[in-house]
Ligand SMILES: Nc1ncnc2c1ncn2[C@@H]1O[C@H](COP(=O)(O)OP(=O)(O)O)[C@@H](O)[C@H]1O
C-alpha cells in the first residue's frame with residue numbers, strides 16, 4: 510500500500526515538463542494549462558501551498574517565431590525562450606485568473622541558488638508570494654545561462670526549488686504514468702514501480718534518457734531530482750500529467766504513479782543540510798533571554814537578543830551564535846550584514862525600519878535557517 514504523501518503535505522512544488530505543456534512541439538497546449546490551473550486551485554482550497562515549475566518557453570517561442578525545427582545555436586534557443594516566456598506567463602495568468610488566482614513569474618539560474626544572498630532573496634520572495642495566496646510560476650532564466658551554470662532541465666530546477674522553500678513533496682508530471690522498470694517506449698514488458706525509497710540503488714539503472722524530441726532529461730533526470738529533493742526531506746511523486754484530475758486525486762490520497770520516498774523528514778534534513786553547508790564567517794553574542802529562546806523554545810533569533818557582533822559577514826552568510834561565556838550554541842544564515850546588525854542589535858523589530866530605512870526580515874536568523882548545536 511503506497512503512502513498518501515500529497516494528502517499529508519502542506520507545501521508542494523509541481524513540475525510540468527516540456528512534453529506536457531506543448532502541443533506536439535507546436536506552441537502551448539492552452540487546454541492542458543487550464544486543467545492544471547483548475548487542479549491547483551482545487552488543491553489550494555484543500556489548504557496546500559503550491560509552487561509551479563513550468564517548461565514551455567522554447568516551444569512557445571518557436572511557434573511565435575514561425576520556426577519549424579529546434580535551432581542548434583544556443584543564442585537562437587535563448588532568443589526563442591525569451592519570446593516564448595512572454596506567452597507562457599501570459600497563458601498561465603489567463604488560466605489562473607479564471608479561478609480568481611494571481612500568478613507571479615520567477616526566472617532562476619543555478620547561480621541564484623548557490624549564492625547565499627540571492628538564495629535568501631529568492632526564498633523570501635517565493636514565501637512572500639505564497640503568503641499572499643499568489644501562485645509562483647518558475648522557469649530557468651534561459652537568457653543569462655549557458656553550459657555550466659544551466660540547471661539543464663527543469664526537473665533539477667524543481668528539486669532545488671523544493672530545497673529552497675522546504676517543500677514536503679515534489680510532484681513531477683510527465684508523459685508517462687511514472688517510473689517503470691525500464692523505458693516503456695522501448696520495452697513493452699516494463700512495469701510501473703508504485704513506491705520505493707530514493708536511496709534504492711535499483712532505480713538509477715531503470716531510468717533512461719528522454720524518449721521524445723521535446724523532452725530533455727528523461728527519467729534519469731527525474732530520479733536525480735528526487736534524490737536532490739530528498740536532501741531537504743521532500744518526497745517525490747512522478748505521475749502522468751495526462752491522467753484525469755491527477756493532482757486532486759493525489760491530494761485526496763489516491764495512489765497514482767511512482768512515489769519516491771525521502772529517507773528523513775523535512776525538519777531533520779534541513780538542519781543537516783545547513784550544518785553541512787555552513788562556513789562560519791563571524792559571530793554574534795546573545796543575551797540570556799535569546800539563548801533561552803533558541804535552546805528551550807525553538808524560536809528565531811531577533812536583533813533585540815544580540816549583545817555583541819564579532820567579525821565581518823554579509824546577508825546570507827553563516828554566523829555562530831555564542832552565549833555570554835563564549836560557548837557556541839547555534840549556527841545559522843543571517844538576514845543582515847555585520848554592519849547592519851551592529852545598528853539594530855538590542856532593538857525591538859519595530860525599530861529596524863527607522864534605523865536602517867528598510868526591513869529585509871524581522872528575524873536576524875529565522876529558526877528554519879538555524880541549527881542548534
Ligand atoms: N524507466 C523509465 N520509466 C518511464 N519513462 C522512462 C524510463 N526511462 C526513460 N523514460 C523516458 O522518459 C520520458 C520522460 O522524460 P522527458 O521526455 O524528459 O519528459 P518531460 O518533458 O516531462 O521532462 C518518457 O517519455 C520515457 O520515454
Ligand SMILES: N[C@@H](CCC(=O)OP(=O)(O)O)C(=O)O
Pocket residue numbers: 525526527528563564565566567568590648649651661662663664723724725726
Ligand atoms: N526552460 C526551457 C526548457 C526546460 C526543459 O525543457 O526542461 P524539461 O521539461 O525538464 O525537459 C523552456 O521553458 O523551454
